[in-house]
Amino acid sequence: MPGSFKTEAVVLRSIRFGEADRVLHLYTEERGRVGAIAKGVRRVRSRFGGRLEPLFRVRLILHEGRGDLCTVSAAETVHPHARLREHREGLDRGVQAADAVLRLFDAAEPNRPAYNLLCQELALLDHSPEAATRAQALAFRMKLMLAAGFAPELAGCATCGEVEAGGLFSPAAGGVVCSACEAGAFPLERPGQEFMVAALARPLAEAPTAADPALRQADRAIVETLEHHAHVRLRRVA
Amino acid sequence: MYAAPVSRLIAELSRLPGIGQRSAQRLAFHLLRASSEEAAALAEAIQEMKRTVGLCERCFNLAVGPLCRICEDPRRDDDTLCVVEEPSDVIPMERTNEFRGRYHVLGGALSPIDGVDPEDLRLEELFRRVEGGGVREVVVATNPTTTGEATALYIADSLRERAPSATVTRLASGLPVGADLEYADEVTLGKALRGRSSL
Numbered sequence: 001m002p003g004s005f006k007t008e009a010v011v012l013r014s015i016r017f018g019e020a021d022r023v024l025h026l027y028t029e030e031r032g033r034v035g036a037i038a039k040g041v042r043r044v045r046s047r048f049g050g051r052l053e054p055l056f057r058v059r060l061i062l063h064e065g066r067g068d069l070c071t072v073s074a075a076e077t078v079h080p081h082a083r084l085r086e087h088r089e090g091l092d093r094g095v096q097a098a099d100a101v102l103r104l105f106d107a108a109e110p111n112r113p114a115y116n117l118l119c120q121e122l123a124l125l126d127h128s129p130e131a132a133t134r135a136q137a138l139a140f141r142m143k144l145m146l147a148a149g150f151a152p153e154l155a156g157c158a159t160c161g162e163v164e165a166g167g168l169f170s171p172a173a174g175g176v177v178c179s180a181c182e183a184g185a186f187p188l189e190r191p192g193q194e195f196m197v198a199a200l201a202r203p204l205a206e207a208p209t210a211a212d213p214a215l216r217q218a219d220r221a222i223v224e225t226l227e228h229h230a231h232v233r234l235r236r237v238a
Numbered sequence: 239m240y241a242a243p244v245s246r247l248i249a250e251l252s253r254l255p256g257i258g259q260r261s262a263q264r265l266a267f268h269l270l271r272a273s274s275e276e277a278a279a280l281a282e283a284i285q286e287m288k289r290t291v292g293l294c295e296r297c298f299n300l301a302v303g304p305l306c307r308i309c310e311d312p313r314r315d316d317d318t319l320c321v322v323e324e325p326s327d328v329i330p331m332e333r334t335n336e337f338r339g340r341y342h343v344l345g346g347a348l349s350p351i352d353g354v355d356p357e358d359l360r361l362e363e364l365f366r367r368v369e370g371g372g373v374r375e376v377v378v379a380t381n382p383t384t385t386g387e388a389t390a391l392y393i394a395d396s397l398r399e400r401a402p403s404a405t406v407t408r409l410a411s412g413l414p415v416g417a418d419l420e421y422a423d424e425v426t427l428g429k430a431l432r433g434r435s436s437l
Binding site: 010013014017019044045047048049050051053054055071077080082085086088091092095096098099102235 | 255382392423
């Protein structure tokens with residue numbers, strides 16, 4: 001229904017459009033994914049300034065017309081994440097987080113845990129640039145999977161429930177599997193599995209660490225599970 | 239609704255950036271009313287541009303021939319290189335009359351979300367130019383956007399390793415002349431404050 005509404009949002013992506021406009025992909029607190037057009041935002045004297053750049057957390061007034069895109073009427077900064085933009089690792093991780101939300105949450109329906117998780121991740125990267133590690137990025141993805149309903153089964157065999165399962169991960173089954181159910185599985189050794197369990201259990205700011213081989217295995221488990229069940233292809237976390 | 243050639247022209251014009259269906263119709267009817275010479279001059283200008291304009295072999299700016307006008311100019315400073323995203327970014331830099339060095343056009347900005355990685359830009363060519371010696375300062379003039387900042391940080395990190403003798407600088411950020419403080423966003427105002435100068 002046409003009209004205006006207020007919402008808080010994180011700008012995930014911004015695409016040049018027309019002479020001076022941008023099309024924004026927003027993840028909003030109250031409506032999930034929303035597409036919007038910001039008119040004249042690329043002009044130096046635009047009243048929006050840099051507030052509609054990706055990774056800004058903003059409070060918006062959006063006008064909903066008859067088309068697919070809302071129009072941004074007003075924008076106020078909640079958190080600019082200014083420090084994050086000054087460090088290459090922090091900026092790369094922030095963009096990776098936005099990319100994961102962009103691909104995983106494409107419906108116009110709210111998911112408060114996912115929204116809060118993204119806000120926490122960006123605030124953490126902004127506050128502590130040294131937190132921008134591969135392990136931390138993977139821990140964020142694990143929690144995002146949980147928020148999206150795709151958390152892998154790590155306590156027992158995802159196929160038969162055998163408690164002693166371990167050492168193998170099956171993206172199709174959506175978790176670790178025992179040797180009897182190993183079809184299509186790849187190795188996920190104990191350090192990798194423990195990393196994934198701890199990533200789900202601990203707060204983002206206390207993300208676990210692990211050696212590179214364990215992180216590579218966890219990365220593969222996350223990417224292939226999402227590819228199989230959510231039909232989205234995330235880039236590997238380098 | 240229209241004769242087939244008019245419909246075709248409207249369809250072609252409406253593919254141009256910033257031109258919608260209605261503007262395309264207006265332009266098509268203007269051309270219909272114009273003399274044959276005027277219409278032919280426009281068609282010839284488009285054809286000539288497509289036939290003759292390419293990219294400079296050295297800096298990837300627009301060029302008629304192997305090198306662009308700026309790379310051919312012996313009065314420009316060889317020791318300062320300004321890095322921009324697109325050929326269209328060279329023009330506003332030249333209009334300032336403040337920069338007398340040479341350019342390097344990347345062909346875009348890093349954007350993993352859009353699948354633009356370092357190998358998709360002319361970054362390796364830039365690093366080889368700077369490594370080749372003679373460049374004292376690299377001015378990174380990518381757009382002050384998230385992708386532009388990511389590209390600037392990537393260039394600074396890479397040149398620190400590959401050409402440590404070159405200084406990498408970034409265009410200053412701040413308030414546009416004539417703007418109101420109350421409309422400035424926090425990042426821009428913060429940068430303007432940090433970059434303040436004594437009067």
